[in-house]
Amino acid sequence: HVQLVESGGGSVQVGGSLRLSCVASGPPHLRPCLGWFRLSPGKEGEGVARIDTISGATYYTDSVKGRFTISQDNAKTTVHLQMSSLKPEDTAMYRCAAYALCDKWFPMESYYLAQGTQVTVS
Numbered sequence: 001h002v003q004l005v006e007s008g009g010g011s012v013q014v015g016g017s018l019r020l021s022c023v024a025s026g027p028p029h030l031r032p033c034l035g036w037f038r039l040s041p042g043k044e045g046e047g048v049a050r051i052d053t054i055s056g057a058t059y060y061t062d063s064v065k066g067r068f069t070i071s072q073d074n075a076k077t078t079v080h081l082q083m084s085s086l087k088p089e090d091t092a093m094y095r096c097a098a099y100a101l102c103d104k105w106f107p108m109e110s111y112y113l114a115q116g117t118q119v120t121v122s
Helices: none
Strands: 003-008 010-012 018-025 033-039 046-052 058-060 068-072 078-083 092-099 117-121
Touching (some): 003 092, 003 117, 018 033, 018 092, 018 117, 033 068, 046 078, 046 092, 058 068
Parallel strands (some): 010 117
Antiparallel strands (some): 003 018, 018 078, 033 046, 033 092, 046 058, 092 117
16 A cells, blocks of 8 residues: 655745655555656646656656756655746646556556645746
8 A cells, every 4th residue: 555645835936946745655566656747727637757766767747847856865765846947837736646667657547646735836
């Protein structure tokens, strides 16, 4: 049983920065891939960034490349999403996600998901 506890988020001005964190627990073989989806009204859930905790490989959706950075701690149980140069279009509910595979984005409902944290950029 995988559990995800995330923190961070909040409100920030355009151009500002925020950091999200997510602590994962449970069987490691069920959660080698950790990352974030974001959901905003009227849009489908979007995979934002993910990290393969075994290889260290990182993946980003095009709209955040160069602005967001995903990283993990040495224990590979905590991941962070550093978000910089934030834009209004980054406003969304961000949900930490875990899955057994990391080579691509799978349907969001396939993932273990945290409750979510709101990020508002204005």
